[in-house]
Amino acid sequence: MRPVTTPPLGLMGPPGRPPLPPAQLRALVGDYRRRLTQCVPWNPAMKWQPQLNLQGATYGIRELFPTVGASLDPVHALAEGLYVDSPGGSFRYCVRVQPRGRPLLTWWGSQVGTVIFDAPVGIPALFQARPGRAPDDPERWNEHPWMSLTPGEYLTLRPGTRMARGHTIVAGLGLAHQLIEVTRRLQVKRVTLVELSQELVDWLMPVVTPLLRKPVDVVVGDAYEVIPQLRADVALVDIFPGYGNAQAQVAELAARSPGIKKFWGWGTSEMSGRRLRSR
Numbered sequence: 001m002r003p004v005t006t007p008p009l010g011l012m013g014p015p016g017r018p019p020l021p022p023a024q025l026r027a028l029v030g031d032y033r034r035r036l037t038q039c040v041p042w043n044p045a046m047k048w049q050p051q052l053n054l055q056g057a058t059y060g061i062r063e064l065f066p067t068v069g070a071s072l073d074p075v076h077a078l079a080e081g082l083y084v085d086s087p088g089g090s091f092r093y094c095v096r097v098q099p100r101g102r103p104l105l106t107w108w109g110s111q112v113g114t115v116i117f118d119a120p121v122g123i124p125a126l127f128q129a130r131p132g133r134a135p136d137d138p139e140r141w142n143e144h145p146w147m148s149l150t151p152g153e154y155l156t157l158r159p160g161t162r163m164a165r166g167h168t169i170v171a172g173l174g175l176a177h178q179l180i181e182v183t184r185r186l187q188v189k190r191v192t193l194v195e196l197s198q199e200l201v202d203w204l205m206p207v208v209t210p211l212l213r214k215p216v217d218v219v220v221g222d223a224y225e226v227i228p229q230l231r232a233d234v235a236l237v238d239i240f241p242g243y244g245n246a247q248a249q250v251a252e253l254a255a256r257s258p259g260i261k262k263f264w265g266w267g268t269s270e271m272s273g274r275r276l277r278s279r
């Protein structure tokens with residue numbers, strides 16, 4: 001699953017080591033204070049930079065369930081009205097509060113950066129349940145969400161979305177961010193969504209469908225088995241829990257998919273500096 005937050009400032013430092021010494025912590029806090037004075041409006045077309053300093057009020061994002069309130073509470077302990085669960089109980093949609101000045105991770109190729117906001121923002125997120133956990137088990141939900149609408153996700157999904165044209169395959173529903181964006185491109189005629197979870201499709205597609213602007217066929221199944229049987233202009237594959245290590249899997253999938261002209265996987269274009277082709 002996709003880790004997004006950094007620890008509170010006092011605990012930052014190499015993993016497994018003691019908290020930062022006071023002088024380093026003071027320098028870090030000073031740096032974040034400086035960054036808070038330099039915040040600019042969010043723009044989904046903005047370039048990735050190692051330090052993004054954003055005005056929270058400008059971070060307008062799509063909420064699939066707009067009545068769900070934002071919360072800082074643990075995912076398993078959210079009160080009524082602060083989450084929506086899929087009917088089978090395997091997925092939870094909630095909106096995480098991102099506090100003012102608390103860094104969120106971003107990635108670009110081999111580089112890692114942070115984004116901070118000058119005001120709290122709500123970040124919609126999709127968590128999946130760990131198999132076999134009871135509804136009241138504090139360990140029921142995976143620690144990291146499958147997807148959350150952070151600037152890091154926006155910026156790293158964008159290179160794939162920009163490749164979409166003609167008949168495009170989108171593998172991985174998540175919060176449907178990329179699916180929706182792909183259907184809004186003029187160059188796209190139709191889309192095939194490939195998603196592993198029937199439960200996620202049955203729950204979210206009725207919510208997402210009014211937001212789609214092109215016909216979308218849905219295939220429920222494992223993208224590694226389904227995609228090689230399809231024909232399309234482009235396949236955009238985002239079924240990966242971690243950023244930056246999908247190169248080999250996407251290349252292998254592309255090699256087994258003679259009917260697909262171009263491939264992109266989450267992070268592959270930034271890692272390689274080029275787009276992957278099947279042939």
Ligand SMILES: C[S@@+](CC[C@H](N)C(=O)[O-])C[C@H]1O[C@@H](n2cnc3c(N)ncnc32)[C@H](O)[C@@H]1O
Pocket residue numbers: 146147157171172173174175176177178179194195196197200221222223224238239240
């Ligand atoms: C990171 S989320 C996708 C986020 C999506 N790009 C968005 O914009 O919201 C990954 C999705 O891929 C699905 N998935 C995971 N493994 C898969 C597989 N082998 N085949 C198809 N879908 C898979 C998960 O159920 C999840 O919905």
